[in-house]
Amino acid sequence: MARKRFGQNFLHERGVIDRIVTAIDPQADDALIEIGPGHGALTDPLLARVNRLRVIEIDYDLIAALEARAIREPRLHVIAGDALTMDYAAIAAEAGAALRLVGNLPYNISSPLLFALLASAAPITDMHFMLQKEVVDRMVAREGDADYGRLSVAIAARASATALFDVGPGAFTPPPKVTSAVVRLVPRTPDFVIDDQPVFDRVIAAAFNQRRKTLRNALKNLLGADDIAACEIDPGLRAERVSPAAFARLANAAARHF
Ligand code: SAM
Numbered sequence: 001m002a003r004k005r006f007g008q009n010f011l012h013e014r015g016v017i018d019r020i021v022t023a024i025d026p027q028a029d030d031a032l033i034e035i036g037p038g039h040g041a042l043t044d045p046l047l048a049r050v051n052r053l054r055v056i057e058i059d060y061d062l063i064a065a066l067e068a069r070a071i072r073e074p075r076l077h078v079i080a081g082d083a084l085t086m087d088y089a090a091i092a093a094e095a096g097a098a099l100r101l102v103g104n105l106p107y108n109i110s111s112p113l114l115f116a117l118l119a120s121a122a123p124i125t126d127m128h129f130m131l132q133k134e135v136v137d138r139m140v141a142r143e144g145d146a147d148y149g150r151l152s153v154a155i156a157a158r159a160s161a162t163a164l165f166d167v168g169p170g171a172f173t174p175p176p177k178v179t180s181a182v183v184r185l186v187p188r189t190p191d192f193v194i195d196d197q198p199v200f201d202r203v204i205a206a207a208f209n210q211r212r213k214t215l216r217n218a219l220k221n222l223l224g225a226d227d228i229a230a231c232e233i234d235p236g237l238r239a240e241r242v243s244p245a246a247f248a249r250l251a252n253a254a255a256r257h258f
Helices: 014-024 043-047 060-072 088-095 107-119 133-140 150-156 197-209 225-230 244-257
Strands: 031-035 053-057 076-080 099-104 124-132 159-167 180-187
Touching: 014 043, 014 099, 014 124, 014 159, 014 180, 031 043, 031 088, 043 053, 053 060, 060 076, 088 099, 107 124, 107 150, 107 180, 124 133, 133 150, 133 159, 133 180, 150 159, 150 197, 150 244, 197 244, 225 244
Parallel strands: 031 053, 031 099, 053 076, 099 124
Antiparallel strands: 124 180, 159 180
16 A cells, blocks of 8 residues: 555556666666665666665565565665665765665655755765656756746756656556656766855745845845845846856855855
8 A cells, every 4th residue: 555654656657667777777886776665666677787776765564575575685785764864975885886876756755855965975976866847847947947946056056957757647556646757966066166055055045035036135134236246146137047156156255244
């Protein structure tokens, strides 16, 4: 039975599973981690490609079945617990390699998990996640796009994000209410400098909380119009037109006030 509180929508469509595995292109020695293996829709084809697969699952009924499986299949390593509070740096140290993460993520934990992973000290090569399409659209949007917002800028400051393909509700049991999409995230240092990450996050929150307002008004508690202009940004612009690099300049100016 699917448990709603664990965001369980199990993938059953073979074609979708194959496309995800092809996109990941797992190599035998990869330190591959699957978050939320469930009944193993992705686990089985991944296990066929790698020497060792670590899976993190929170639901004790599913863990019992996975552990029984791991006795027969020693390449499967089951980590029982909450993916939100795992020590990924310790897992990478134990694996002796940068992590590759994959998961058909429960929608209720996807944003906090992504930010925890992007902020973690663990070396991460890449991540392939199935998320709500609406979230993926916001992650990959650029300034001027309708979906551009706080999430787009926060992701751009930490990773390159590519939307790979959409997946309709019919690919899952039970079907979710919304369309999903698979995204590839590759952590990277952006080509702009952020002096103070919390201030950067505060500036983008303030700018997009009042997205119909101009920067001059939305940021008035953080920066004066002169400070904004000194960053070579028009204080009359709205946040939706401001690039991640320009937000970094604004945040660095704001950081100097604190
Ligand atoms: N990978 C399977 C599939 O594609 O059919 C299951 C996907 S289902 C959307 C999400 C899975 O994540 C479930 O197995 C659920 O129990 C597990 N899960 C939910 N919250 C979790 C958490 N905080 N940490 C680890 N696993 C979690």
